[in-house]
Amino acid sequence: MKKICFLIAAALMSVATYAQTAKSVLDKAASTITVKDGVKANFKMTGSQGNTSGTIYVKGKKFHATTPVATIWFDGKTQWTYMKNNDEVNISTPTEAQLQAINPYNFINLYKNGYTSTLNKSGKDYIVHLTANSKDKKIKELFITVDKTSYHPTQVKLLQGNKWIIFDITNLKKENIADSQFRFNSKDFPNAEVIDLR
Numbered sequence: 001m002k003k004i005c006f007l008i009a010a011a012l013m014s015v016a017t018y019a020q021t022a023k024s025v026l027d028k029a030a031s032t033i034t035v036k037d038g039v040k041a042n043f044k045m046t047g048s049q050g051n052t053s054g055t056i057y058v059k060g061k062k063f064h065a066t067t068p069v070a071t072i073w074f075d076g077k078t079q080w081t082y083m084k085n086n087d088e089v090n091i092s093t094p095t096e097a098q099l100q101a102i103n104p105y106n107f108i109n110l111y112k113n114g115y116t117s118t119l120n121k122s123g124k125d126y127i128v129h130l131t132a133n134s135k136d137k138k139i140k141e142l143f144i145t146v147d148k149t150s151y152h153p154t155q156v157k158l159l160q161g162n163k164w165i166i167f168d169i170t171n172l173k174k175e176n177i178a179d180s181q182f183r184f185n186s187k188d189f190p191n192a193e194v195i196d197l198r
Helices: 002-033 096-100 104-109
Strands: 039-047 050-059 062-066 070-074 079-083 088-092 115-122 125-132 139-147 153-160 163-174 193-196
Touching (some): 002 104, 002 125, 050 104, 096 104, 104 153
Antiparallel strands (some): 039 050, 039 163, 050 062, 070 079
């Protein structure tokens, strides 16, 4: 009986260690993004609504992304989206799910609450699988690929509704980013039509 109890305890401890390792990988990955001055990276997004690529600047919860069709600023509360084809700016207050569909690094604000995590290894990468604990989560699953050496996230794959969005991330580096870069400046777009959706 003691032997059975010991085996059960050992199994439970190994499961806990495995889950903790998944969290510790994401903790280290988050620390590479949440540096004080900010980071810059290139990304390629693939999804059911098409493909795009661009550059993203991140500082805490703030981000600024540019693509061939749009530029997005988010100051931690308000988001401005400038659409180049019609010279229009939409102002909104996005949800966490909406932010994750735009900012590949938003997983750093999600993984600590409401998700179960498991860890796998593939070559030079860790792959963390996050599964939502409740049906009300807009993002049901995430796969986050993290480089074993640098702990830089290199891919974020997320399931929103029944559609997958994949972000491939390259050239992550620290950059000193001014807070003003995360807010839309109307002087830079004097002819843009501003639509407030808040």
